[in-house]
Amino acid sequence: MTIKEVGELYGVSPDTLRYYERSGMIPPVARTASGIRDYGESDLGWVELALCMRSAGLSVQAIAEYVRLTREGDATFPERLALLCRQREILQSQQKQIAETLKRLNYKICKYEDALKSGKLDWNSDT
Amino acid sequence: MTIKEVGELYGVSPDTLRYYERSGMIPPVARTASGIRDYGESDLGWVELALCMRSAGLSVQAIAEYVRLTREGDATFPERLALLCRQREILQSQQKQIAETLKRLNYKICKYEDALKSGKLDWNSDT
DNA sequence: ATATACGTTGAAGTCCGCTCCAAGTCAAGA
DNA sequence: TCTTGACTTGGAGCGGACTTCAACGTATAT
Numbered sequence: 001m002t003i004k005e006v007g008e009l010y011g012v013s014p015d016t017l018r019y020y021e022r023s024g025m026i027p028p029v030a031r032t033a034s035g036i037r038d039y040g041e042s043d044l045g046w047v048e049l050a051l052c053m054r055s056a057g058l059s060v061q062a063i064a065e066y067v068r069l070t071r072e073g074d075a076t077f078p079e080r081l082a083l084l085c086r087q088r089e090i091l092q093s094q095q096k097q098i099a100e101t102l103k104r105l106n107y108k109i110c111k112y113e114d115a116l117k118s119g120k121l122d123w124n125s126d127t
Numbered sequence: 128m129t130i131k132e133v134g135e136l137y138g139v140s141p142d143t144l145r146y147y148e149r150s151g152m153i154p155p156v157a158r159t160a161s162g163i164r165d166y167g168e169s170d171l172g173w174v175e176l177a178l179c180m181r182s183a184g185l186s187v188q189a190i191a192e193y194v195r196l197t198r199e200g201d202a203t204f205p206e207r208l209a210l211l212c213r214q215r216e217i218l219q220s221q222q223k224q225i226a227e228t229l230k231r232l233n234y235k236i237c238k239y240e241d242a243l244k245s246g247k248l249d250w251n252s253d254t
Numbered sequence: 255a256t257a258t259a260c261g262t263t264g265a266a267g268t269c270c271g272c273t274c275c276a277a278g279t280c281a282a283g284a
Numbered sequence: 285t286c287t288t289g290a291c292t293t294g295g296a297g298c299g300g301a302c303t304t305c306a307a308c309g310t311a312t313a314t
Contacts, residue, residue, distance in 0.1 A: 016303085036261055052231060056224050098183045102219065163290090186270085
């Protein structure tokens, strides 16, 4: 599969895919004789993983580190596990933050809806 | 309250507070005769709101826009409501992304734990 | 064979959200 | 009065994550 096709498949630009590879978020992709990337099954899997992790906000660095450890072999199992746990904690706390903010947004939205429905000018505490 | 105290109260630097004001994420703060910021009740409320929204990932721009509308008066109620709803949608989809990624992380973590507990070398599908 | 469409690289550019700096003002203590 | 330290501003600098660019190689269709 060409870089363009992969880009279309996942909705990202070829540039981004090259950047992901360069920064180590996916292992080096196989090439044709003339040096053109030819994505295979497992390459696609890595791309998909990287995109999923990035879309949740994991740092490029963390993802690259995971890939590096994976490529180093079974000896890095514990390190990989630790890394995944750290990232999970980060996501969990981010999740909490978002939940809290959503609660607040919802509260404000309700206030605004009430204010608009009734005679408007009756509410104001904006923070 | 001085900028330093506010910073300590919320765990951010004075630079950040000045930046928030400059970028419109909080309304202009009252000053003493000699031009020094003197945060009052409502200033603190705005600071707290901005920090909450930023910590969930809302853009500086969106927050500044909300503050701008608020300062323009009651006529902007509907616009403000719309803005809040848009931001809520963004947060909700982000929340979904994180949940999905967490599911995936959890799955992998379980796999790693299993692999470590038993004889190790028995699992491999890394993506 | 030549056009054109896509691929490659390394480096530079962009946007965001701070963060730091220089130069200057102001207030309180020795 | 002089020093010390916190405050002010505008602007520059920084780290992260792309994105664009220039210069070039390759493959397919006419």
